Amino acid sequence: MEAYTADRSIRGKLRRRYTRLAFRKPLSLSLDRPMLTFSFDDVPATAALAGARVLEEAGLRGTFYICAGLEDGEGPMGRYGSSEDARRLVAAGHEVACHTFSHLDCGQADLSAIAADVDRNGVALAERGAADPVSFAYPYGDVSFAAKRALGGRFKTLRTVQAGLVTDGSDANQLPAVGIEGDEGEARALHWMEQAVRRKAWLILYTHDVAETPSAWGCNPGALERLARQAREAFEVVTMAQGAAKAGL
Ligand SMILES: [Zn+2]
Numbered sequence: 001m002e003a004y005t006a007d008r009s010i011r012g013k014l015r016r017r018y019t020r021l022a023f024r025k026p027l028s029l030s031l032d033r034p035m036l037t038f039s040f041d042d043v044p045a046t047a048a049l050a051g052a053r054v055l056e057e058a059g060l061r062g063t064f065y066i067c068a069g070l071e072d073g074e075g076p077m078g079r080y081g082s083s084e085d086a087r088r089l090v091a092a093g094h095e096v097a098c099h100t101f102s103h104l105d106c107g108q109a110d111l112s113a114i115a116a117d118v119d120r121n122g123v124a125l126a127e128r129g130a131a132d133p134v135s136f137a138y139p140y141g142d143v144s145f146a147a148k149r150a151l152g153g154r155f156k157t158l159r160t161v162q163a164g165l166v167t168d169g170s171d172a173n174q175l176p177a178v179g180i181e182g183d184e185g186e187a188r189a190l191h192w193m194e195q196a197v198r199r200k201a202w203l204i205l206y207t208h209d210v211a212e213t214p215s216a217w218g219c220n221p222g223a224l225e226r227l228a229r230q231a232r233e234a235f236e237v238v239t240m241a242q243g244a245a246k247a248g249l
Pocket of ligand 1: 041042099103138139140
């Protein structure tokens with residue numbers, strides 16, 4: 001779905017910037033140990049299988065932001081996971097979270113379309129054993145005032161794709177995250193992990209497919225394995241729901 005790109009115009013950039021000022025939900029974070037979350041968007045089958053396995057072998061669990069409407073379809077990141085994949089993730093103790101049903105661009109869609117699409121995904125996720133998800137990621141990372149207001153009341157956290165760290169007072173309705181994507185993905189993640197350790201912050205990482213030859217939005221299993229090993233040593237690794245609870249949400 002990432003072949004479509006969100007509004008990259010000046011107007012789109014300004015909209016995302018101004019939305020940071022409104023409908024804020026400041027979280028409260030005072031950590032003895034930095035936190036880190038591994039998250040997967042959309043979710044390609046390789047993430048649900050190889051990605052989940054890498055985390056499980058390291059004794060960790062992740063957050064999978066699923067669009068049920070994409071299930072079993074083919075996309076630029078390979079085939080998307082099935083409803084069975086989602087059920088297995090739930091059974092293995094991962095968090096299955098919401099990313100709209102159809103990968104709807106919440107920066108562009110109107111409120112009723114967003115609500116209907118999120119409702120539809122909620123019904124599908126409940127059927128897969130993940131009723132009442134508390135975590136949401138904006139497709140394309142794109143956000144509007146209307147989306148932020150509506151979704152902020154439904155979920156504990158709303159995640160973007162804007163790089164940064166979560167610290168005391170960060171806005172839970174527009175959380176930053178760092179992509180493990182492309183040739184520089186692993187190095188970028190390591191850079192932000194160092195910053196997070198230094199500041200005792202919460203770092204949210206995200207990726208898409210997890211394959212030996214990943215798409216431009218994914219990473220390979222070896223990189224994820226190295227990051228998982230490092231994360232286990234230096235961080236408390238949490239799902240988004242666990243992180244939200246630690247942050248008083
Ligand atoms: Zn997405």
